[in-house]
Amino acid sequence: MRTTARPLAALALPVTAVLVLSGCGGDADAETAAISETEMVTFTWDRNVAGEDEDPRYEETTVEVPKNPEKIVTFDIASLDTIGALGGEVAGAPLESVPDYLQEYLAEDAFNAGTLFEADLVEIEAQQPDLIVVANRSAALYEDLSEIAPTVDLSLRGSYTENLERTATFLGEVLGAEDEAAAALEEIDAGIEEARAATADAGTGLGLMVSGGELSALAPAGADAVGPAVRGGLIYDVFGVEPAVEDVEAATHGEPVSFEFLLETDPDTLWVVDRDAATGEAGTQPAAAVLDNEIVRQTTAAQEDQIVYLDPMAWYIVFGGLDTTQIMIDDVLQIAE
Incomplete structure (x- = not known):
């Protein structure tokens, strides 16, 4: 795996500032336009748009997600792992599939979002998440879930280590934990090299x-x-x-x-x-x-x-x-x- 000191040529994650304007009623002299700044993270990937019985067919897909989302739902247990390791927590997931060693990364009031293959769309919509993550087993849920909240597909394809780097870098930026992600990837890189030597x-x-x-x-x-x-x-x-x-x-x-x-x-x-x-x-x-x-x-x-x-x-x-x-x-x- 490339160390984090090297450029990530396959991954472009620009951050843009989006200005959201809001107003309130009242005396004209006392009124001002309230301006809040919400940072967004842009994620681009090749999504498989082929049908269930068709050969894979990939289409470039771009989604903007809010930085520091308050409520994350993930159907990808690997992403739950990385979110928690970087200091975040997950509000909803297929709870029956979360292993014991990752339970601490769930919010105290975490809700069951379904299974690894099927989403509880009614419950998810009721919870109003800010970000939803799918991956290989749940990739077919993308269309339905993307109507509820910004949804990214972190399906594992090709090099495992490059996928890990891409995902950790993206989630690190989303969580405002870029330095933590870089340090963790560097440690993983060294560990893999030690294992390969063995x-x-x-x-x-x-x-x-x-x-x-x-x-x-x-x-x-x-x-x-x-x-x-x-x-x-x-x-x-x-x-x-x-x-x-x-x-x-x-x-x-x-x-x-x-x-x-x-x-x-x-x-x-x-x-x-x-x-x-x-x-x-x-x-x-x-x-x-x-x-x-x-x-x-x-x-x-x-x-x-x-x-x-x-x-x-x-x-x-x-x-x-x-x-x-x-x-x-x-x-x-x-x-x-």
Whole structure:
């Protein structure tokens, strides 16, 4: 990730002063026009305007949002993370999806805005927010929500670190916390470099998702990947893990893999995400129990005690935000202990 000392060529966030004039009735000699100055932050991004079953089609979209908004609603948990880390708070969110470590960033009277995929439009309109944030899972809500309040789409697309920088810089400006955002990004940048140095000495690796007792191998993401694909490639693309298989997608045919596949590819380290733990799926085995079998015990990763269990909420639900990225860095640095 570029440090904050370098120019952000892909991001233009000019701040303009908007004068709002208001008047009041009374004696003409006593009257004056009250002038209040409200600073606005302009955010421009490429929004996917394609239909649900269509190939992505992007259109440049610009929205002006008020600086220091009193009431923020976000459907993007990663943005809730960053808002809170920069000293702000969120008035409304899909409360059931907010992990414990981010609860403190909710306002005391925070309201439930819906789910990660569906908005409670009536409640949101009643709350009269000043800013609404959507992202990958909730991007389809943009049109409806933008009729209620200024709405920005912070969907993750392409480089994870560039997206994190863009989002933190924008939200830092909105919250009047530009210096805090710059310092946090610098710290994250240093942490990722430390983690990459650790993985450089760790041999090959395989990202593995466990769900319902089945295994899925994770693959590096492409340059134009969005949401889930970026999430799946984090361990390679951000943290520099060398894939145990040259082309993971081709080797797995996009299907769940077997325990024998783990033995056949024999990565030096297994990086495991327990999806069921992240989603709260009932009646399923923990990932550690699923992998506790005779075949897996024969792998190099098991014999060298190099099966790393990643924080499931951070890597599957949130996968973004300042605090969450630090959790990811700490997870990866387990191999250096």
